[in-house]
Amino acid sequence: MNRFAPAVLSGLLALMAPVACTSPSQNTPVDGSAEESQQASALDAAAHNTAKPSAPVEVDARLADGKAHVTVRFTAPASKVQVDVSGVDGLFVKSDATPVRGGRFNAEATTEFDVDYTPGSGQSHLVVSVSGAFQGRRMTKVASFATGEPTVEQQKAQGTVLTGDEGQRLMVMPAGPEPK
Amino acid sequence: MYVSRKSAGNRARSMLALALGLALVACSGDKDDDDGDGDGDGGPTVTSTVSGKVTFDFVPATYSPITDTGTLAFSQSTVKPVRNGVVQVRKGTTLIAETTTDEQGNFSLTYDAAEGSSVTLYALAKTTDPVIQVEDNTNGSAIWAVGTPLTVGTTSKSIHATHGWSGRSYTASQRLAAPFAILDSMYTASHAFMDVRPVNFPALKVNWSPNNVPQSGGAGVSAGRIGTSHFNPKENEIYVLGKEGADTDEFDDHVIVHEWGHFFESNLSRSDSIGGPHASGDVLDPRVAFGEGYGNGLSAILLPSSIYADTSWSGSSMVAFGFDMETAPTPTDDTNPGVFSETSIMRLLYDLFDGPTGTEATYDQVDLDLGIIYDVLVGPQKTTPAFTTVGSFIHGLKAQPGVNAADVDRLAAHYQIGPIRSAFGEGDARLAAMYTNVTVPYSATLSLPGGAPYNNQVQNRYFVFTGTGRTITVKATNPTEDLGIEALANGEVAGSADDNLMGTETFSFPSRADVTYVLALTGYKTSSGSYTAALSITSQ
Numbered sequence: 001m002n003r004f005a006p007a008v009l010s011g012l013l014a015l016m017a018p019v020a021c022t023s024p025s026q027n028t029p030v031d032g033s034a035e036e037s038q039q040a041s042a043l044d045a046a047a048h049n050t051a052k053p054s055a056p057v058e059v060d061a062r063l064a065d066g067k068a069h070v071t072v073r074f075t076a077p078a079s080k081v082q083v084d085v086s087g088v089d090g091l092f093v094k095s096d097a098t099p100v101r102g103g104r105f106n107a108e109a110t111t112e113f114d115v116d117y118t119p120g121s122g123q124s125h126l127v128v129s130v131s132g133a134f135q136g137r138r139m140t141k142v143a144s145f146a147t148g149e150p151t152v153e154q155q156k157a158q159g160t161v162l163t164g165d166e167g168q169r170l171m172v173m174p175a176g177p178e179p180k
Numbered sequence: 181m182y183v184s185r186k187s188a189g190n191r192a193r194s195m196l197a198l199a200l201g202l203a204l205v206a207c208s209g210d211k212d213d214d215d216g217d218g219d220g221d222g223g224p225t226v227t228s229t230v231s232g233k234v235t236f237d238f239v240p241a242t243y244s245p246i247t248d249t250g251t252l253a254f255s256q257s258t259v260k261p262v263r264n265g266v267v268q269v270r271k272g273t274t275l276i277a278e279t280t281t282d283e284q285g286n287f288s289l290t291y292d293a294a295e296g297s298s299v300t301l302y303a304l305a306k307t308t309d310p311v312i313q314v315e316d317n318t319n320g321s322a323i324w325a326v327g328t329p330l331t332v333g334t335t336s337k338s339i340h341a342t343h344g345w346s347g348r349s350y351t352a353s354q355r356l357a358a359p360f361a362i363l364d365s366m367y368t369a370s371h372a373f374m375d376v377r378p379v380n381f382p383a384l385k386v387n388w389s390p391n392n393v394p395q396s397g398g399a400g401v402s403a404g405r406i407g408t409s410h411f412n413p414k415e416n417e418i419y420v421l422g423k424e425g426a427d428t429d430e431f432d433d434h435v436i437v438h439e440w441g442h443f444f445e446s447n448l449s450r451s452d453s454i455g456g457p458h459a460s461g462d463v464l465d466p467r468v469a470f471g472e473g474y475g476n477g478l479s480a481i482l483l484p485s486s487i488y489a490d491t492s493w494s495g496s497s498m499v500a501f502g503f504d505m506e507t508a509p510t511p512t513d514d515t516n517p518g519v520f521s522e523t524s525i526m527r528l529l530y531d532l533f534d535g536p537t538g539t540e541a542t543y544d545q546v547d548l549d550l551g552i553i554y555d556v557l558v559g560p561q562k563t564t565p566a567f568t569t570v571g572s573f574i575h576g577l578k579a580q581p582g583v584n585a586a587d588v589d590r591l592a593a594h595y596q597i598g599p600i601r602s603a604f605g606e607g608d609a610r611l612a613a614m615y616t617n618v619t620v621p622y623s624a625t626l627s628l629p630g631g632a633p634y635n636n637q638v639q640n641r642y643f644v645f646t647g648t649g650r651t652i653t654v655k656a657t658n659p660t661e662d663l664g665i666e667a668l669a670n671g672e673v674a675g676s677a678d679d680n681l682m683g684t685e686t687f688s689f690p691s692r693a694d695v696t697y698v699l700a701l702t703g704y705k706t707s708s709g710s711y712t713a714a715l716s717i718t719s720q
Contacts, residue, residue, distance in 0.1 A: 050410055050413070050439070050453070050455060050471070051407065051408045051409070052408055052409045052410065052429070052435045052438060052490065053438070053458070053459075053475075053476065053488075053490070054408065054490075055459070056457045056458065056462070075633060076457075076459050076461065076462060082494075084494045084495040085495075086425065086493070086494075086495045086496060087425075088423065088424070088425035089425075097495055098495070125393060125423070125425075125426065127425060127426045127493065129492065129493065131494065131499075134459045134461065135460055135462070135513075135515050135516075136460055136461050136511065136513035137459070137460035137513035137523075139459060139460070139501050140490070140492055140494070140499070140501045142394050142426055142494075143394050143395065144393045144394050144426045145395060146395060146398070146405075157318075158352045158355075161319055161320065161322050162273060162322075163273060164270065164274070164275055165273050165274050165275065166275055168275075169320060169321070169322035169323065170304065170323050170324075170325040170327075171315075171316040171319050171323065171324050171325060172325050172326070172327045173324070173325070173327070173341075173353070173356050174326070174327060174328065175303075175326045175327060175328040175339045175340060175341070175356070176326075176340050176341060176356060177340065177342075178338045178339070178340050
């Protein structure tokens with residue numbers, strides 16, 4: 001067996017495991033339609049339920065046909081505002097990655113801009129990071145916006161779900177090398 | 181820092197073994213047992229003992245108030261023990277032995293299985309004292325675990341959960357440490373209190389996934405859309421972000437303990453906070469100001485570390501924002517100090533706990549045992565007839581044995597909080613002015629300024645009245661603006677009406693004679709310009 005054979009066999013066996021006996025996947029497909037509008041804002045349930053501290057802004061984006069229209073609303077006065085946009089899971093931003101630099105906004109002010117992007121295969125995400133000085137403290141808020149449907153490959157988890165005879169469910173990842 | 185330097189050959193053998201283990205896990209529904217000894221393998225059953233250690237890579241989240249920069253410092257990562265972690269040996273899907281690690285991560289497990297056969301050793305992201313388990317909300321809430329094949333008869337086997345960072349990104353199959361890091365921070369927080377008081381924590385479920393994104397709606401949390409890291413009081417569970425390239429919080433220990441603090445207050449203490457957006461410098465409703473200042477201050481106390489850091493991605497760079505919970509920067513980040521400032525309350529709480537330092541000696545001579553802070557949180561702060569504010573907290577604190585009230589007042593004064601004399605904020609003019617004592621029946625038309633979020637101080641008014649022993653009806657009316665009302669009796673909701681509507685909000689409840697009720701009226705008009713609220717409290 002050459003040095004690559006174990007790795008090939010390993011990969012085959014690892015692939016066989018979920019196929020043969022279990023099917024770990026995201027429980028619910030996401031609504032990655034062409035037209036999406038999700039509001040990551042203070043109005044969502046998470047924000048009402050004791051969310052982590054973040055910049056007091058509401059970020060909304062509408063994604064369609066490789067173009068996103070992003071709206072940022074400030075709920076407190078802000079200065080030195082920078083907005084960065086980027087992609088995750090293969091989404092590539094083609095337009096200016098920093099559409100707002102050094103901005104100053106009053107409370108309730110809104111800024112809007114368009115982002116040109118190429119989506120990744122399956123589901124990918126546009127990430128909007130808003131950072132600035134809010135009443136004496138620099139804070140950040142990150143919001144992401146999904147586009148597309150997850151592929152079968154994307155729905156596979158890295159690990160393997162084991163359901164014990166006693167009913168306990170484990171999401172099992174193979175251990176790393178033991179520390180020396 | 182732990183660095184793997186295994187040879188290619190070792191790595192290939194390791195991968196083969198791991199894949200075999202996974203195959204065993206996945207196919208373990210096979211119940212065939214050819215030799216009839218119950219373990220599915222040939223060979224006599226022997227009793228074996230395996231000992232080892234469970235560890236994980238801990239990556240510090242750093243932030244410098246001086247340079248206003250920070251990151252996840254992978255180059256400073258350390259190997260930490262998984263404390264009180266559940267360790268199992270399974271034959272396929274059958275659990276054959278279970279134990280927990282000690283405070284150094286060590287374990288020893290004795291089990292029966294066929295000699296020379298293969299079983300699997302698992303380290304779960306779960307503790308037993310208290311019960312905290314980190315689950316994958318995108319895979320049916322399965323508990324995160326790390327597994328490794330184990331040949332029966334092997335006496336020594338350790339498990340290590342790697343952070344998986346390769347220098348520019350995570351290697352998904354090696355990103356194992358995240359749930360253990362979350363578990364560790366919450367275990368630290370829990371035991372800070374358990375070390376000073378007997379505490380019976382309810383079981384806590386924490387949801388983390390590499391698919392957890394800062395987006396809500398759509399397919400919901402089962403698809404990873406958790407909005408942000410947060411505590412959900414309805415589920416009594418915590419959600420933590422995990423999306424690489426957007427925002428990950430597993431190593432942001434202040435964020436983790438902040439959310440754990442909300443779990444603590446929801447289960448063992450009390451919060452009347454109405455939530456909503458908030459930031460440094462906001463003049464918040466005092467219930468919100470205390471709730472958020474408490475979350476941050478508690479993280480500083482329990483970890484203990486005064487530098488808050490929250491890392492995320494900005495473009496392709498990992499960045500952080502943060503603040504110092506001990507010392508205000510220059511110019512200050514507490515631009516509106518006092519009872520309505522989450523920043524004032526955050527630093528006040530930390531100052532109550534930390535030792536006096538040279539620069540603070542003029543105002544901070546308070547150095548409280550954590551047990552006293554715990555006693556206040558689970559005692560008077562939980563049962564206060566007033567709303568939970570810094571006023572109710574300080575009033576409860578000053579009543580504790582061994583607390584020097586004058587020292588507390590001096591410290592509070594530094595944050596422009598008056599010498600509190602009652603749970604209703606008497607002694608602090610601004611907090612006391614939030615409350616209006618009324619006699620039932622009562623009616624008035626109030627003026628609210630508008631132009632602010634609903635959770636700001638100016639949008640809220642409090643009323644205190646005594647129950648009549650009869651049914652009390654509360655009404656709040658504005659024909660064109662949204663209002664909300666809620667009444668409490670010692671923290672229990674007597675009644676509330678807070679629909680998204682214009683017109684009249686109303687509720688009735690059977691009041692108890694001589695019981696003190698507090699009523700909060702909240703206005704939602706965010707556009708500028710004053711508006712009215714016609715309030716009535718009647719008894720029938």
